[in-house]
Amino acid sequence: MDFALSGRQRAVQDLARRAAVEVVAPHARESDERGEFRREVIDELGRRGLLAAPLPSQFGGSDDDNVAMSLVYEEIGRVDSSVRGFLAVQVGLVSQCLLDWGTEEQQARWLPLLGSGAAIGCYCLTEPEAGSDAASISTSATRDGDGWLLSGDKHWITNGNAADVALVFATSDPSMRSRGITAFVVPTDTPGFEREKMPGRELGHRGSDHATIRLREVRVGNDALLGKPGEGFKVAMSALDHGRLGVAAGAVGVHQACLDACVEFARHRRQFGRRIGDFEMIQAALADMSADLEASRLLVRRAAWLRDWTGSNTDAVSTAKLFATEAAARAADQAVLLHGGRGYSNQFPVERYFRDTKGLQIYEGTSHIQRIVVARHLLGRDDGAGSVPDADRNVGRP
Numbered sequence: 001m002d003f004a005l006s007g008r009q010r011a012v013q014d015l016a017r018r019a020a021v022e023v024v025a026p027h028a029r030e031s032d033e034r035g036e037f038r039r040e041v042i043d044e045l046g047r048r049g050l051l052a053a054p055l056p057s058q059f060g061g062s063d064d065d066n067v068a069m070s071l072v073y074e075e076i077g078r079v080d081s082s083v084r085g086f087l088a089v090q091v092g093l094v095s096q097c098l099l100d101w102g103t104e105e106q107q108a109r110w111l112p113l114l115g116s117g118a119a120i121g122c123y124c125l126t127e128p129e130a131g132s133d134a135a136s137i138s139t140s141a142t143r144d145g146d147g148w149l150l151s152g153d154k155h156w157i158t159n160g161n162a163a164d165v166a167l168v169f170a171t172s173d174p175s176m177r178s179r180g181i182t183a184f185v186v187p188t189d190t191p192g193f194e195r196e197k198m199p200g201r202e203l204g205h206r207g208s209d210h211a212t213i214r215l216r217e218v219r220v221g222n223d224a225l226l227g228k229p230g231e232g233f234k235v236a237m238s239a240l241d242h243g244r245l246g247v248a249a250g251a252v253g254v255h256q257a258c259l260d261a262c263v264e265f266a267r268h269r270r271q272f273g274r275r276i277g278d279f280e281m282i283q284a285a286l287a288d289m290s291a292d293l294e295a296s297r298l299l300v301r302r303a304a305w306l307r308d309w310t311g312s313n314t315d316a317v318s319t320a321k322l323f324a325t326e327a328a329a330r331a332a333d334q335a336v337l338l339h340g341g342r343g344y345s346n347q348f349p350v351e352r353y354f355r356d357t358k359g360l361q362i363y364e365g366t367s368h369i370q371r372i373v374v375a376r377h378l379l380g381r382d383d384g385a386g387s388v389p390d391a392d393r394n395v396g397r398p
Contacts, residue, residue: 003298003301005067005071008064008068009064009065009067009068009071012053012062012064012068012069012071012072013068013071013072013075015048015049015050016050016071016072016074016075016076017075019044019045019048019050019075019076020075020076020078020079020080021079023041023044023045023048024041024045024076024079024080024083025079025080027041027080027207028079028080028082028083028207028349028352029346029349029352031080031082031206031207032082032206032207032346032352033206033346035201035202035206035207036207037082037086037161037162037207037208037209038207039162041083042083042086042090042117042120043117045083045087045117046115046116046117046118047116047117049062050072050076050087051087051090051091051095051114051115051116051117052095052114052115052116053068053069053072053091054066054068054069054091054095054096054099055095055099055111055115056099059107059108059111059112059115060111060112060115060116061111061115065304065308066245066304066305066307066308067301067304067305067308069091069092069245069246069304070245070246070248070249070300070301070303070304071249072087073087073088073245073246073249073250073253074249074250074252074253074256074297074300075253076250076253077249077250077251077252077253077254078253078254078256078257079253079257080207081204081205081250081253081254081353081356081359081360082205082206082207082208082356083207084246084250084253085158085205085208085246085250085359085363086158086159086208086209087246088243088246088247088250088363088364089121089122089123089158089159089243090114090120090121090159091242091246092239092242092243092245092246093121093123093167093239093240093242093243093364094114094121094122094123094165094167094239095111095114095115095121096239096242097123097167097226097235097238097239097242098110098111098114098167098185098226099111100235100238100239101183101226101227101235101238102185102226103223105223106185106223106226110165110185113164114165119164119165120159120162120163120164120165121159121163121164121165121166121167122157122158122159122160122163122165122166122167122188122211122213123157123158123166123167123239123243124139124154124157124160124166124167124168124169124186124213125137125154125169125236126154126155126156126157127139127152127153127154127155128153128155132365132366132368132369134169134178134233134236134237135177135178135181135233136174136177137152137169137170137171137181138152138171138174139151139152139153139154139168139169139170139171139215140152140170140171140172141170141171141172141182141184142172143172144219146221146222147219147220147221147222147224148182148184148219148220148221148222148224149217149218149219150168150170150184150186150192150215150217150218150219150220151215151216151217151218152170152214152215153212153213153214153215154168154212154213154214154215155198155211155212155213156198156210157195157210157211157212157213158208158209158210158211158363159208159209159211160195160209160210160211160212160213161195161196161197161209161211162209163188163211164187164188164189165185165186165187165188166185166186166187166188166193166213167183167184167185167186167226167239168183168184168185168186168215168218169181169182169183169184169232169233169235169236170182170184170215170232171232172229172230176230178233179230179233180230181230181232181233181236182225182227182228182229182230182231182232183225183226183227183231183232183235183236184220184224184225184226185224185225185226186218186220186224190218190219190220191218191219192215192216192217192218192219193213193215193216193218194213194214194215194216195211195212195213195214196211196212197209197210197211197212198210198211198212199212202359203355203358203359204352204355204356204357204358204359205356205359206355237314240364240365241307241312241313241314241317243363243364244317244318244320244321244364244365244370245300245303245304245307245313245317245320245321246364247321247325247360247363247364248296248299248300248303248317248320248321248324248325249300249304249324250360251296251321251324251325251327251328251357251360252293252296252297252300252324252328254328254331254332254353254356254357254360255289255292255293255296255324255327255328255331255332256293257349257353258289258328258331258332258334258335258350258353259286259289259290259293259331261335261339261348261349261350261353262285262286262289262334262335262338262339262350263277263286265338265339265342265348266282266286266338276338282338285334285338288334289330289331289334289335292327292330292331293327293331295323295327296320296323296324296327296328299316299319299320299323299324300320300324302316302320303316303317303319303320314373314377315373315374315377318365318370318373318374318377319370319374321364321365321370322367322370322371322374325357325360325361325367326361326367328357328360329357329358329360329361331357332350332353332354332356332357333354335350335353335354336350336351336354
């Protein structure tokens with residue numbers, strides 16, 4: 001097993017790390033405090049090539065693999081989960097979904113714009129009554145002559161207010177559940193496409209743009225179809241595999257930031273006449289945090305590698321997202337505790353890390369949903385067998 005990064009992957013990692021420090025980090029605290037989405041940050045990431053990294057050169061991309069893109073998510077997530085969240089939607093849920101499912105015309109129109117940052121994309125799946133149960137969406141897609149009418153409400157749509165194009169999932173027959181869903185590519189200036197900021201104040205990811213979107217008989221032509229009619233659920237789930245990699249890798253970044261902050265604090269904070277890092281309880285917390293981080297990073301790298309080499313990684317990326325986000329949440333919890341009163345305010349960034357990790361456990365499928373995905377992979381389909389297998393049958397199974 002060779003765990004070394006290629007020269008190109010290291011170059012992408014360095015590019016992302018510089019962008020994180022020079023472009024993203026200077027605004028992270030202020031964006032969080034103000035609940036402000038900064039378009040100028042996105043524009044600069046586009047100029048530096050990070051929005052187009054996995055796209056083919058014909059669309060202005062660098063043809064980078066999923067391992068390289070996971071490094072981008074990790075480095076950006078290390079300083080600001082809101083910007084990393086933007087990337088996971090823009091690149092994973094929208095651009096890579098168009099690359100997988102779009103027509104030549106859809107790709108030629110949108111991918112160069114998305115890759116440069118000239119256009120922003122959003123992914124309209126979640127509804128007020130359809131979150132984890134995506135097959136129960138009620139947004140309707142009704143045939144209308146040579147096109148379709150889309151009607152319904154979506155919420156918690158990241159990038160929704162800023163987006164120029166939306167991937168919209170709607171059903172032509174709710175009784176068919178997943179088999180009735182169709183995906184569409186919809187320019188957001190289409191008449192009837194309405195949006196507004198989500199009400200309330202988010203717990204974390206406050207520098208993100210979260211929208212409620214209302215579709216009021218939005219008319220699109222057949223050229224807006226993403227995939228075939230009835231394939232929308234398959235389109236949505238394949239896109240989520242891309243998005244989950246972004247969330248998992250971002251969780252590794254937050255986790256690394258928590259460990260870095262805790263090590264630095266433990267070296268310099270003194271109590272009872274010595275630095276707190278010399279107390280065994282603090283050392284144990286740091287060691288556990290470090291071990292979890294190494295495991296998370298390897299799971300994410302494996303999920304990205306599998307996507308590159310086999311084209312499929314649903315089980316692996318769900319496992320990575322489950323473990324990495326849960327581990328990041330534990331690390332952030334310990335980071336606030338270790339910092340004491342300082343960690344309880346935004347004087348130190350661990351307070352923001354703590355809030356942001358809750359979103360990581362929810363976005364692109366909650367930890368509960370990831371457990372279901374993994375368990376179903378383990379169990380396989382019910383073959384109707386009723387007898388209990390011999391106890392020795394699995395002895396020696398690898």
